[in-house]
Amino acid sequence: MNNFSYTRAQNVIEAVQKVSADADTKFVAGGTNLIDLWKYNLTHFGALVDVNAIEGYHLIEEKSDGGVRLGAFAKNAETAYHPIIENRYPLLSRAILAGASAQIRNMATNGGNLLQRTRCYYFYDSTVPCNKREPGSGCSAIKGYNRIMAIFGTSENCIAVFPSDMCIALAALDAVVNVSGPGGERSLPFADFHRLPGDTPHLDNNLNPDEIITSIDLPEKGFSKNYSYLKLRDRNSYAFALVSVATAFELDGDVIKDARIALGGVAHKPWRVKQAEEFLRDNMASRENFETAAEIIIKDAVAYEYNSFKVELTKRAIVRNCIMALNPETQLPGAQPSA
């Protein structure tokens, strides 16, 4: 652990100025991941800029284009239980409530959720090499006990997974991330926000260190009739996903007009395979077609010594969740499989 100073910023410009002026300064909002990593001596900073008092970024509000804007500093619980989200984007509500615990959801912010770091054991163990923690030192997971690791999009440098549930729904919904930095504002489509490990596994996403997430925009289409979030894990609640699936359909009778399938717990970012979604479009909503879509998704899977079970688990979870999405009322608390 290291000592640091603390200030509260009153507006985004002031906060960004402080962080861009000093590479040793970081933003803090909910703090649920940052303070934990600091205690483990895995992140270091000389100063924290608290952004919680900045007004104007805590709201959940409908936009004139028909979509909804999630303030980056709104808490996860406020977002999940907000009437607009419960009614128009229930997939997002369910995914948030499947993550962490009620206490953490009361603290953690929407922006911070996107920035949480992997829960790879080797990343957390500072006595062993980890390219994400210390670039160039090597990956201990590839030949280690890699049961929880990724099966998609890995590299020879890193096989860690991104742990968020909320982000799996945001990926399925085609959200847009709005950020502010010294050069002004920009927007990133959700698919371009998080990165694959490649040769730079220390970079989780494409946010610059002196940029701050100000809001997340949801498009008008919320898939409120046919959706499901399924989370499979080692205990029933308060555990990270081994595999999770966010599924959303727009149906016309038994015909799928639009399909979204995003996976969590299997890659360095929320994982979507457009080819599988395109296969389902204008096809019948049948178990046979869901199985074909699942086969398309898992054909690129690469397993390691202890996580090969995830390939079959992912396939079955996709099929199961597509069926659950046809009848969302069957879903149980905690994003568990329905009977």
Next chain:
Amino acid sequence: MKNEIAVLEQKHETAAWMPGVTDVNLRINGEAYELKLQPWVSLLDALREYADLTGTKKGCDHGQCGACTVLCNGDRILSCLTLAVMQEGSEITTIEGIAKDGELHPLQKAFIEHDAFQCGYCTPGQICSAIGMLNENKASSRADVKELMSGNLCRCGANTNIIDAIMEVKEGGNHE
């Protein structure tokens, strides 16, 4: 008994040479606490070591067990994962602050009646968390209560009785 270093730190002449010490004004259980703290002191450590409120427990100190749960403006939070300095202006309620006029809180009574603890270490966090959960009013069934209480671990295995105690208070409707 107060942590001796914490007592020393509260003295002006000591605080002057402690790096980064700043005045932190907290409101805990309706009372004002004017503390001198370094910015990296967690709310949990501020409660236990500086405000002498040791009812709130340190289990894992990493947000995994829920033993440090307190109420912040009525919402249950983990006091180990926030800095005391971040909570200036918040109204903090700990297990010491829930009995009223010498009368135990209904959840405290229910925990005793249902034998909802063995070693008791998770109990303050369980009760604060249950108060927060009942205020949230999102649980409509026993299954919901179990799911929404999953952030509080009990290593003795008293969970069944804990849920029984919470269900009794929930169904009685008297939990403020």
